[in-house]
Amino acid sequence: xxxxxxxxYPGAVYHLMSRGVKGEAIFKDRLDYELFLxxxxxxxxxxxxxxxxxxxLPNHWHGLVATPQGNLxxxxxxxxxxxxxxxxxxxxxxxxxxxxxxxxxxxxxxASGYFETVSTYIxxxxxxxxxxxxxxxxLETYAWSSYPFYLRPRRQRPKWLTVDxxxxxxxxxxxxxxxxxYCQHMNDRLWQxxxxxxxxxxxxxxxxxxxxWCLGDDGFKEQLIKRLDGVVxxxxxxxxxxxxxVEHDQxxxxxxxxxxxxxxxxxxxxxxxxxxxDLRKCALACLAxxxxxxxxxxxxxxxxxxxxxxxxxxxDRVRKSQDSTVLNMFRCLEQAVERKERDKDT
Numbered sequence: 001x002x003x004x005x006x007x008x009y010p011g012a013v014y015h016l017m018s019r020g021v022k023g024e025a026i027f028k029d030r031l032d033y034e035l036f037l038x039x040x041x042x043x044x045x046x047x048x049x050x051x052x053x054x055x056x057l058p059n060h061w062h063g064l065v066a067t068p069q070g071n072l073x074x075x076x077x078x079x080x081x082x083x084x085x086x087x088x089x090x091x092x093x094x095x096x097x098x099x100x101x102x103x104x105x106x107x108x109x110x111a112s113g114y115f116e117t118v119s120t121y122i123x124x125x126x127x128x129x130x131x132x133x134x135x136x137x138x139l140e141t142y143a144w145s146s147y148p149f150y151l152r153p154r155r156q157r158p159k160w161l162t163v164d165x166x167x168x169x170x171x172x173x174x175x176x177x178x179x180x181x182y183c184q185h186m187n188d189r190l191w192q193x194x195x196x197x198x199x200x201x202x203x204x205x206x207x208x209x210x211x212x213w214c215l216g217d218d219g220f221k222e223q224l225i226k227r228l229d230g231v232v233x234x235x236x237x238x239x240x241x242x243x244x245x246v247e248h249d250q251x252x253x254x255x256x257x258x259x260x261x262x263x264x265x266x267x268x269x270x271x272x273x274x275x276x277x278d279l280r281k282c283a284l285a286c287l288a289x290x291x292x293x294x295x296x297x298x299x300x301x302x303x304x305x306x307x308x309x310x311x312x313x314x315x316d317r318v319r320k321s322q323d324s325t326v327l328n329m330f331r332c333l334e335q336a337v338e339r340k341e342r343d344k345d346t
């Protein structure tokens with residue numbers, strides 16, 4: 001089954017989230033919550049992870065986790081596997097505990113706004129999940145979140161939990177005054193969320209966290225797309241899916257078309273003026289389609305080839321051609337692009 005690729009590198013920071021299989025509970029009682037945190041502590045010791053925020057809800061969990069060694073995949077494999085085995089042993093059951101693959105939203109941690117947005121989203125999650133029914137109660141009343149630890153001195157926190165980065169992004173220090181100001185900051189956020197007229201504002205800011213594949217500015221996204229070159233190789237491309245791959249392949253197809261235009265000695269203006277079914281356009285479409293998973297609609301728009309329904313016919317003019325001139329032109333086009341790829345690598 002196609003899956004979203006994992007981007008990992010030293011220093012990467014993620015918003016992690018995983019649900020119980022079929023929406024069932026992964027925390028049935030207090031001991032399950034404690035078992036999860038013990039296992040998380042072991043995972044951090046094994047991997048060097050640093051946890052900046054977490055929230056455990058009955059049927060899912062959230063974490064804001066930094067991976068100094070770039071080992072998200074191996075770490076999560078051990079962590080969730082170990083917890084699942086311990087959970088099953090404790091409850092005398094078998095089978096999967098977590099539903100499908102975990103979500104790993106990669107975050108531009110260097111930009112303070114994104115880091116604060118995710119930590120706030122996680123710390124507010126118990127309220128959003130109706131785990132704090134008393135409207136007058138604060139977030140600190142929910143025990144299975146990192147938020148209560150933010151209000152305590154360093155010596156009273158787990159060693160694997162770090163609060164400096166979240167506080168620092170708000171211009172606060174890890175001292176009594178800083179903790180009080182952070183409490184005030186989160187109380188303000190909680191008040192915003194509880195007031196019906198402000199919920200839409202916060203939910204809008206959280207859309208990218210809930211549905212996106214990365215959280216950062218355009219420059220950060222471009223860097224991640226380049227990193228995908230090392231993850232989504234041509235031979236493995238069909239194994240991957242998701243918004244990240246779509247954007248990666250569109251970027252790659254754009255590069256291929258630009259190199260092809262140079263070889264064909266065509267400008268963008270000339271390309272737009274050619275007939276929709278011009279053989280050179282058909283060859284460029286074949287090249288991009290063979291090496292990426294871009295849609296016919298993208299190719300038709302990019303190459304000014306008109307109706308999407310004609311794209312298969314246009315590309316077959318090259319793919320199924322018996323004309324040696326056409327085949328030679330396409331072969332030379334591919335070789336020219338490959339030479340440019342090698343030149344780029346060296």
